[in-house]
Amino acid sequence: MDAYEKIMSLAKRRGFLYPSYEIYGGEAGFYDYGPLGILMKNNIENKWREFYLLKEKFFEISTPVITPYDVLKASGHVDEFIDEIATCKKCGASFKVEELKEGKCPLCGGDVEKGKLNLMFETYIGAKKKEQAFLRPETAQGIFVDFPLLYEFFRKKMPFGVIQIGKGFRNEVSPRQGIIRLREFSMAEAEIFFEPDNKKHENFDMVKNEEMLLVTDNDEELKISIEKAVEKGMIGNEALAYYMAITKNFLTSVGIDEKKIRFRQHKKDELAHYANECWDAEIYSERFGWVECVGIADRAAHDLEAHMNATGVDMRAFKKYDEPIKVKKKIIKAKMDALGKTFKQKAKKIREELEKMKINDEVEKIKVTVDGEEIELDREFFTIEEVEETETGKKFIPHVIEPSYGIDRIFYFILEHNYKETEKEGENYVLLTLPPEIAPVKAGVFPLVNKDGLPEIAREIEEELRKNGIMAIYDDRGSIGRRYARMDEIGTPFCITVDYQTKEDGTVTIRYRDTTEQIRVDKKKVAEWIKERIV
RNA sequence: GCGGGCGUGAUCUAGCUGGUUAGGAUGUGAGCCUUCCAAGCUCAAUGCCCGGGUUCGAAUCCCGGCGCCCGCACCA
Numbered sequence: 001m002d003a004y005e006k007i008m009s010l011a012k013r014r015g016f017l018y019p020s021y022e023i024y025g026g027e028a029g030f031y032d033y034g035p036l037g038i039l040m041k042n043n044i045e046n047k048w049r050e051f052y053l054l055k056e057k058f059f060e061i062s063t064p065v066i067t068p069y070d071v072l073k074a075s076g077h078v079d080e081f082i083d084e085i086a087t088c089k090k091c092g093a094s095f096k097v098e099e100l101k102e103g104k105c106p107l108c109g110g111d112v113e114k115g116k117l118n119l120m121f122e123t124y125i126g127a128k129k130k131e132q133a134f135l136r137p138e139t140a141q142g143i144f145v146d147f148p149l150l151y152e153f154f155r156k157k158m159p160f161g162v163i164q165i166g167k168g169f170r171n172e173v174s175p176r177q178g179i180i181r182l183r184e185f186s187m188a189e190a191e192i193f194f195e196p197d198n199k200k201h202e203n204f205d206m207v208k209n210e211e212m213l214l215v216t217d218n219d220e221e222l223k224i225s226i227e228k229a230v231e232k233g234m235i236g237n238e239a240l241a242y243y244m245a246i247t248k249n250f251l252t253s254v255g256i257d258e259k260k261i262r263f264r265q266h267k268k269d270e271l272a273h274y275a276n277e278c279w280d281a282e283i284y285s286e287r288f289g290w291v292e293c294v295g296i297a298d299r300a301a302h303d304l305e306a307h308m309n310a311t312g313v314d315m316r317a318f319k320k321y322d323e324p325i326k327v328k329k330k331i332i333k334a335k336m337d338a339l340g341k342t343f344k345q346k347a348k349k350i351r352e353e354l355e356k357m358k359i360n361d362e363v364e365k366i367k368v369t370v371d372g373e374e375i376e377l378d379r380e381f382f383t384i385e386e387v388e389e390t391e392t393g394k395k396f397i398p399h400v401i402e403p404s405y406g407i408d409r410i411f412y413f414i415l416e417h418n419y420k421e422t423e424k425e426g427e428n429y430v431l432l433t434l435p436p437e438i439a440p441v442k443a444g445v446f447p448l449v450n451k452d453g454l455p456e457i458a459r460e461i462e463e464e465l466r467k468n469g470i471m472a473i474y475d476d477r478g479s480i481g482r483r484y485a486r487m488d489e490i491g492t493p494f495c496i497t498v499d500y501q502t503k504e505d506g507t508v509t510i511r512y513r514d515t516t517e518q519i520r521v522d523k524k525k526v527a528e529w530i531k532e533r534i535v
Numbered sequence: 536g537c538g539g540g541c542g543u544g545a546u547c548u549a550g551c552u553g554g555u556u557a558g559g560a561u562g563u564g565a566g567c568c569u570u571c572c573a574a575g576c577u578c579a580a581u582g583c584c585c586g587g588g589u590u591c592g593a594a595u596c597c598c599g600g601c602g603c604c605c606g607c608a609c610c611a
Contacts, residue, residue, distance in 0.1 A: 001547085005604090013546050013562075025585060025601045080611055117536090119611070137611080173536065173609045181610075272611050292610090427573070448570060477564090481572035488572095500570065509571075516572065 029175030063142025
C-alpha cells in the first residue's frame with residue numbers, strides 16, 4: 001500500500017471520509033465527510049476565515065448554488081464551459097469541434113462522433129414555467145452580481161474584499177483520486193476589488209521578504225522573495241504577490257509542509273477565459289506529484305464588465321480626485337429645430353443617442369441607431385462645441401484579484417503531509433501530526449483504571465472541556481496505551497489522564513501526541529491550558 | 536469518454552484449475568483483568584459490489600452495470 005491507500009483506508013475506518021452512496025454501489029466524484037472529517041474541515045474553513053475575515057478585514061456572504069442561465073451566459077461560463085467535442089470512432093481520440101479537419105479526425109482522418117461535453121450541471125427553476133439554470137461552477141459570480149450593493153456596504157472605499165465559502169459543481173469527465181477531483185466540492189474564494197491602476201497592498205511590507213518557490217510561465221523555477229519577484233516583473237502586481245504570500249502562510253498554518261508548496265504561473269494558453277494572470281499554489285504529493293490547490297488570479301474587469309454589459313446596471317466605482325480637475329472636451333449638441341422638422345417623433349430619441357456619444361475630432365457626419373434603424377446625420381442637425389467641465393473624479397470598473405481555494409484537496413494533503421508511521425516495540429504505529437487548531441478532536445480524557453472514583457473525575461473533566469468549547473472525548477476502553485494509540489491515529493494533540501495522584505493533589509497528566517512526553521497540570525486549569533494551544 | 540488491472544465484514548487479506556458451516560489478522564461491542572503507551576482471557580456482531588447467464592451446484596466461469604486504481608484524453 002502506498003501513502004494514498006493508507007490514508008484513504010484510515011480516513012474511512014476512522015470517520016474522516018466515506019464514499020458517497022456506497023450502499024447503492026457508490027457514485028464517482030462524490031465523497032461524504034464523516035464525523036471527524038467534518039470537524040476537521042470546519043476547522044480548516046475557520047482558519048481560513050481567520051486569515052481573510054479577521055486579518056484582512058473582509059466580509060463573508062452566502063449566495064445560492066443554483067444560478068440562472070443569464071448570469072453564467074454573461075460571465076462566459078456557458079460558452080467556455082460547455083464544449084462541443086468530437087470523438088474519433090477509429091482511434092478514439094477526442095477533440096474540440098474547431099480542431100477537426102473537414103469533419104474528420106485530425107490525427108487519423110477517421111469518422112467522428114459529436115457530443116456535448118457539459119462541465120456544468122444543468123437544472124431548471126420553477127415547476128411549470130421552466131427557466132434554465134446551472135449549479136454554480138464557482139462561488140465568485142454570486143459575489144460579482146452583488147457588487148453594487150457590496151460597494152455601498154463598504155461605503156464606496158476601495159480596495160475591499162468579499163469572501164464566500166461553499167459548494168461548487170463541475171461535472172468532471174472522469175473524477176478520480178479520492179477527493180482530489182470531485183464533482184461537488186468545497187471552495188473558499190475571496191474577491192478583492194481594486195482600482196485598476198493601484199493594485200498595491202497596504203501590508204505588503206509585512207510579507208515582502210517571504211521566500212517562495214516559483215515556476216514562471218516560461219518554466220523557469222526559482223526561489224525568490226516576493227518583493228523581488230514583483231520588482232522583476234515576474235508577478236504582475238503587489239496585490240497578487242501579497243495574496244500568494246498569504247496563501248503560503250495559510251497553507252503552512254493548517255499543516256501543509258512548507259517545502260511542498262510552490263507557485264506555478266499559468267501559461268497563456270491555459271488561462272481561464274476570465275483571467276489575465278494566474279498563479280496556482282501547488283502542493284506536492286508522493287502519489288500525485290504537484291497538484292493545484294489554490295488559484296490566485298487577476299481577473300481584471302472581466303466579470304463586472306460582463307454583468308454590466310448584460311444588464312445595463314452600472315457596476316462602476318467612483319474615484320474622487322485629490323483636486324477637482326478642469327477638462328476641455330468636445331460635446332455634440334443636437335439642433336432640435338432641424339431634427340424635429342425632419343424626424344418628427346424620433347427627434348427626441350436621436351438627441352439622446354447623439355448626446356451619449358463621445359467625440360474627439362470635428363466630424364461632418366454621424367451615424368446613430370434608433371429603434372434598430374440606422375440614421376446618418378450631417379452638420380445641419382448638430383453642432384460640436386468645446387466646453388470646459390470640472391471633474392471631481394472618475395468612474396471605473398474595478399479590477400478583481402481572486403484567491404480561490406480548493407478545500408477538499410487541501411484537506412487531503414493535510415492528511416498526507418501529517419501521516420507518520422513509526423515503530424513502537426516492533427509494531428507499526430500511525431500518528432497524524434495535525435496542528436492542534438486543525439485536529440478534529442482536541443483532547444482525549446481517560447481514567448487510568450476503571451475504579452476507585454477515577455472515571456468520575458475524568459467525566460467531570462470531559463464536561464468541563466466541552467463547556468469551554470473544546471472537543472474532548474472520554475475513553476475508558478482497553479489499556480491506556482491503546483487509548484493513546486486511538487487518539488494518535490486521528491491526530492488528537494493532547495490526552496489527559498486521571499490517576500491516583502489526581503485524588504491526592506488535583507493534578508492530571510497531559511500527554512503530548514508527538515513526543516509522548518507528559519506534564520502535570522492542575523485539573524481546574526486544563527481547559528484554559530488547552531484553549532491557549534488550539535487557537 | 537477509450538484501453539488495462541481489480542472488487543471477499545469497518546480495515547487488510549486467504550480461498551478464485553466450480554463442490555460441506557468462506558478462513559485469518561486488525562478493529563468494534565459486552566464482561567473480566569489492568570497504577571501510563573496497541574498486554575492478556577472469555578463471549579459476540581458484521582462479509583463474497585449489483586444484475587443476468589452457464590451448471591445438479593457459482594465468491595470462483597461468462598456477459599452487462601456500478602465502483603476503485605493506472606495510462607491516454609479532459610480539468611474552463
